[in-house]
Amino acid sequence: MAEALAKISQVQDWGMIQIRADLSRAGDAIAGAAGLAVPAQGCTTTDGSRVLGWMSPDELLLVLPKAETAAALAALQDALSTEHALALDVSDMRAVFRIQGAKALQVLTKLCPADLSAMPENGLRRTRAAQVACGIWREPGGYVLVGFRSVGDYLRGILTGAASPGTDLEPR
Incomplete structure (x- = not known):
């Protein structure tokens, strides 16, 4: 695998x-x-x-x-x-996820319409992941995503799906 x-x-x-x-x-x-x-x-x-x-x-x-x-x-x-x-x-009220690793940006690019590659090291961006409002900032080794707890299971699912090998979701 x-x-x-x-x-x-x-x-x-x-x-x-x-x-x-x-x-x-x-x-x-x-x-x-x-x-x-x-x-x-x-x-x-x-x-x-x-x-x-x-x-x-x-x-x-x-x-x-x-x-x-x-x-x-x-x-x-x-x-x-x-x-x-x-x-x-x-x-x-919030669910928080870490997206860590060399391809963390690629995972977020599949889900977010914002150009996160242009975000400075100390940047914070409000955007959406699929259809869910979220905030994203960088941390050493990756990113932090915060969203509403009511959609936490959904966020976990889409992040996990986007990080799965072989997913062919086109970056947005």
Whole structure:
């Protein structure tokens, strides 16, 4: 049997906090509480254990070890208490997958209409995988894909299918 194009694994131990705010006003407060600089549009910042991703002009996603989620959420809510802002634990609403290996990009190209090869090393792209909304960013050795947990089984299935040897799906 031929080897898969990439290793697909579901991540279970990450917490995620959605942050909605006027980033020009609240950026310093968010950076202080999150411990990471606010990323530029379409980018991420990381310290190796945490990732802060730009999702839209007024939205960031903080990804961190699950055990740190409650304390980080409290720090963000405190830091943003004087702003019109929202910090919400969305860990249980999301499914996260790692796509690892030399052909990880090829697997994603089969499913996503976006040109992920043009994404910078610290890039984050909102797109879709088949018909499912998702966010994708690079990490050493591959990519991370985050989508809604309600379609997690579907995401696992299409990622696994796209990584299977001999699949003749044309890149989109």
